[in-house]
Amino acid sequence: MRPLSRNRLFALAALVVAGLLVAGCGSPAHAVKVDAIARPARTEAQSYVLKSKDPTKGEESLRHREAADFIRTALAGKGLYEAPSAERAEMVVELDYGMEAPRSKIERVSVPVYAQVGGGVRYDTVPSTDSRGNATLRTVAVYQPPRNEIVGYEEVPRMVTVYEKYVRISARENRPASEGRPPGELWSIHASTEDESKDLRKYLPILASATVDYIGSDTSSQRTVKVQADGADVDFIRRRGAEPAPAPTSPGRGP
Numbered sequence: 001m002r003p004l005s006r007n008r009l010f011a012l013a014a015l016v017v018a019g020l021l022v023a024g025c026g027s028p029a030h031a032v033k034v035d036a037i038a039r040p041a042r043t044e045a046q047s048y049v050l051k052s053k054d055p056t057k058g059e060e061s062l063r064h065r066e067a068a069d070f071i072r073t074a075l076a077g078k079g080l081y082e083a084p085s086a087e088r089a090e091m092v093v094e095l096d097y098g099m100e101a102p103r104s105k106i107e108r109v110s111v112p113v114y115a116q117v118g119g120g121v122r123y124d125t126v127p128s129t130d131s132r133g134n135a136t137l138r139t140v141a142v143y144q145p146p147r148n149e150i151v152g153y154e155e156v157p158r159m160v161t162v163y164e165k166y167v168r169i170s171a172r173e174n175r176p177a178s179e180g181r182p183p184g185e186l187w188s189i190h191a192s193t194e195d196e197s198k199d200l201r202k203y204l205p206i207l208a209s210a211t212v213d214y215i216g217s218d219t220s221s222q223r224t225v226k227v228q229a230d231g232a233d234v235d236f237i238r239r240r241g242a243e244p245a246p247a248p249t250s251p252g253r254g255p
Helices: 006-024 062-076 200-214 232-241
Strands: 029-038 047-052 091-099 103-117 120-129 135-144 147-173 185-195 223-228
Touching: 029 200, 047 062, 062 091, 062 147, 062 200, 062 232, 091 200, 147 200, 185 200, 200 223, 200 232, 223 232
Parallel strands: 047 091
Antiparallel strands: 029 185, 029 223, 091 147, 103 147, 120 135, 147 185
């Protein structure tokens, strides 16, 4: 393998620097509310089968398959893997996602305050010629229009319509109901964010990324985490979600 030329080294260095500059100037972070609940007793369940909480959404739809792939990647980030079959799974993970009805709220926004500065009249001396053709000087008035400049900012109320996008995932034991009681829930997570956007698809990897650290945990109360839309965590969820899932390497539970 031949060593890189000096020009190619400089080009690669420039690309790295450009990448760092772009990363440092990323999009604003989204505030995601996360509420997680887990049973006090720790569970060793690692294999799962993923199902839709709402059968009306259709597990074969493109939107559901995309959302499910994002959640599979989030689960893999906690060491969980999809069982080869539903019968061999140790737990059933149910997925629900969507967007709540729009609602209006008043928020305070910062707006610039402008003021007119400058302007007025100044007097300049300019060369001229009198009626006899003699060179002379005369004074003329020059009018300068004022200009608008930002002199500060003020907080003003604004009515906005917001849309809450959410993802809910919950895990329960994979066993039949006993004495009329459903299998016990192992853990659940509700992640949501709201703003003026109606683009649910854009927010699914953002919400899935926010759940990774709280899978199988108990937050005790709702927490707010900041998630960068173009950050490395979201990019990992987005890219891995588009890849085919690898075959599980850990043994599943026997039938």
